[in-house]
Amino acid sequence: MSAYPIAIYGNGLFQDGYPTPPVPYATQAQQLNQGVTTVILWSIHIHDGGDLYLNDTLFVSKGQIQYATDGSSGVNPDYPALVKQLMSGGSVRDLLVSVGAWGTTSDFTAWLGAREQVKANLAVLQAAFGITGVDFDYEGVYGNDAQNMIVTLTLDVGSLGLYATYCPYTADSFWTGCLADVYAQNGQRQIVKWMNLQCYAGGANNSPTQWAQAVQQTPDTGVTDPYAFIVPGYAVEGAQGEGPSSIQQAFAQLAGTGITGGFLWNSSGIFSTEPGGGPTPADYAEAINAGLNASTSARATVDA
Template sequence: MKRKTLYWLLSCLILVGLFPAGASAQTESESVIYGGGPFYSGGTATMNTLKQSGFTTVMLWTIHVHGNGDLYYNDQLVVSNGSYVGNSAWPGQLATLKQAPTSVKRLEISVGSWGVSDFQNIKNLIASQGTGTNSILYKNFVALKNATSADAVSFDNEDLYDVASSVSFGKMLSDLGFTITLCPYTNVSYWKSVKSQLGASVDRIYLQVYDGGAGNDPAYWNGQMGMTVMPGLDSKTSSGGNTPGQVASRMAGWKASAGITGGFIWYYDAILNNPSAGSAADYAAAINNALSSPSSGSLTTGGTAAASSTNSPAGEEKEKAFDGSSATKWLIFANSGWIQYQFGNNAAHAAASYSITSANDFPARDPKNWTLLGSNDGTNWTTLDTRSNESFSSRFQTKTYGLNNSTAFKYYRLNVTANNGGAELQIAEIGLYP
């Protein structure tokens, strides 16, 4: 039988889907979190939360352009007369977002929102001063870029659908080194024209699928815009919105119907105000898990699961570690144990590497020491890898380990102990990928 390269995936709570360079088993998704005041006033603590969240992009929502060209981050004046005048600590705090270890790869600035006159003010400023180096728009956005080191500016235009001024504004931003993203919820013709005229400067489209855009179909917008959109949902509030589970379900549906590879959550402030519905990390995992998928599917189907203990609660039995969903898990009330998978139809496969992703919300449940074993009869076992005193410093941290093994095995077993003091052990998902 032709030897196949497999990837062993073990998640203690939620599988994020991060793989080492060169691995082809997983396609990583893009997840975006919008946030307002807390991103400005929350300081280092908020930056650390974002870095550990699993979100790949942070969106500073939102910059307002006043009639005189002053730039406000919500109600805080940050740029005036070509100079940054905001909180002196903020630029340094933002700079840490992409410093390892972090899930954040990109920082964006959103301009506009509902019920404002930002794009009307932009149009007026362009009409009176243009977009050259002496214009206040140019000077102020240079200052904003220098202060934030943002990668992109996102157009959340909901007040004036004027193509000419939007394109002029976008070209100016592109000349400053910004990438442009669009965030529509209505008026397809306007957004099509802006995208067409800005061309390659536009690399993402964030489609609002909540409030006024609740009826939007990502597949339809894909066709209209000539680009696969990244739909967004609002987080759960007392009056509506979506739980992490609902986000995961809807994102998975759009992946099937529209081929999406990214999505966003609006917004961090509401998540803080309703912590019982889920954390920022829970929402990031909902997107990442729904959209990150093996290129050819898990091979852990049609086989048989076994475990050292049968004291799992209902709905958290050993089979849940092999059901293809990181929303479910195997849990035992013990500090140590084992779980294994037996391939059906006498099939044998070889493992080349495996990875462990930690939830870290209950550190005592995290794996501490483990051994990965292989067997062809379920009795005689070969040790494939042993790890001791492992630790996970952040939520959803993934650790990947290579195996120098060329033997094919029918059974794979993981002997594992929980972290110090842990009286419970849990695994969300174990998969083998070609």
């Protein structure tokens, strides 16, 4: 049974390089479906008033998806067909949008200031593309005000029938505090399905098992399997990271610990190196499976 999730951050997916990407968009969708289970559109930036941008491109404004009409403004007009292809008949079964990035705490304060409009815009993506969740890539000041903000926004995500994932690289007590508060304020039901733990760049020294222990030691989070709840991620070639063999070795160190999946940072790194003979998404997905020995050890779906 395959590891779950095998997630990838889709850096400007189906938009990066528009209209002439290094790997054709339809080929990208096909390749992702050869082992990746979860695609996370990165990064959604939220501007004052609640407009959603995919990186620097206006994506959703006032409840309307903005498609390019002149080749420069709005997203790829083929986006609906590409997402349909992505979600049909292959390994991909989850499609999330990720809010934030390093140095973009304004995404979250803008979201807090326009909660109803952001909910309406997320609902448009839910209806149009079938998104299943929202990833929180908050990398800023960690304190009570920030925790209250993240909890409030997580509850908004849950009110849409979506789940959340958190993408931390530091401050484990902050994130476990968010989990406990969400659980308490949501009638003892957890909205956060897993944590995408950054094990590269600023999180290069993170220990997934230590983060699992931090979740395990925090009372009343609603997380039933703390080790499966932690999904470690590593950077790929083309994104200041390593190739499949190194990533397989990293996951081999976690085999048998209860860690059941992993994520890749990021798609544009893979697609930038692939034309020169670099590895495909399937090669990286197989590396995660092989490292965790998932082909011979059945692993249950992560469910917080």
